[in-house]
Amino acid sequence: MSRRSDHSREEIREMALAAAETIASEQGYTGLSARKVASAIGYTVGTLYLVFDNLDDLILQVNGRTLDHLHTQMVKEQNQHQDARERLLQLGHTYIRFADEDPHRWEMIFEHHLPEDHETPKWFLEKVARMFLLVETGLEPLAKRHSPQEITQAARALWGGVHGICILAVTRKLDVVGVDSVQDLSQSLMDNYLRGFTGH
Amino acid sequence: MSRRSDHSREEIREMALAAAETIASEQGYTGLSARKVASAIGYTVGTLYLVFDNLDDLILQVNGRTLDHLHTQMVKEQNQHQDARERLLQLGHTYIRFADEDPHRWEMIFEHHLPEDHETPKWFLEKVARMFLLVETGLEPLAKRHSPQEITQAARALWGGVHGICILAVTRKLDVVGVDSVQDLSQSLMDNYLRGFTGH
């Protein structure tokens, strides 16, 4: 179906997303631009607009892939433990390590904002929800005495908490250095929260 | 000392900061630009560069003022309660309400990033630390059996946690609507964490 070049729309799309990931990873959210992505794949800006609605769309796709990546990793490492408690702690651990290993790509998920009149597409919100569900599922066996509603609430609080520690650490607003300190903080949060939530 | 106009450098500085606050509050971080600030105070861009190093500097000053604002409010409402536990919970409550009442200005504190080679000035980090100290102080009477180190750690975890819930809620990634739900979440986090941390 390709007319002028060797690349189909789908191929160009894939190349652009890969290039954007690399640029974002190396130069951060602000270092990402349409022209950089285009020239990285040997095309012109105009071509990008044939494949993406606009730059927001492109970034949203990249962020979607990052969320997929993160989700996959969390599920995988989840299975390394039997103990329900260990499994839940592992989720936080993986989340923080992911953020530490590629901070720019992780941060872009939260730095990027759609213009006020556009709302986040459903498929993206679902990716976020899917990850949050992972926490909820991990929490379930530890909270047999709680209602589903309470578990949902607790999962949100827990994930929000870990995320907060993570983002403050990455943006250096927590006065801590090194990944390990962040892991300790997150561990402390989950430990104490769980103790309070389950009553030992 | 003013030469050509009725405004001293200090006055221009103040006017610019006030204008930037309004613009950021109404149009968000991305809606803020040097030209907008300049024209809002009846000057040209060039004048801004006589008073600020660059736009990053200006935004940093605005964010510093926002942090001052927030700190003042937290201290004030802190004194409405006698009970140590109530006082601590109030901190989270005030934090979230502040974020809800002027989300754009609150978000800008965390959305704005200095270029990678510049590090955040000390005076700014101190404002952040000052606020975090508030949590630490509030936590102290509830943790007589803990070492200062543990209290510091707990305060970081707690504040990070509340912040995470807040930022995910503001950016609509938590699937909750209304401030009250966010307050509930934060309350749940602090409640359970404290129960675990203090042993009731």
Add this chain to the structure above:
DNA sequence: ACGATTAATTGAACGATGTTTAATTCTTGT
């Protein structure tokens, strides 16, 4: 085989951005 059609791709343009600087305008001291 070749011209016509149609799609892919470009390049230039537009308005907006942060930042710098030469030129201008005003104030002040003498």
Add this chain to the structure above:
DNA sequence: ACAAGAATTAAACATCGTTCAATTAATCGT
């Protein structure tokens, strides 16, 4: 009144997202 000096501007530069007429190449009909 004039020279000196400071305040302020206007224009310039490079970059940004976005659009679109023009161009180039591949396909189709004959």
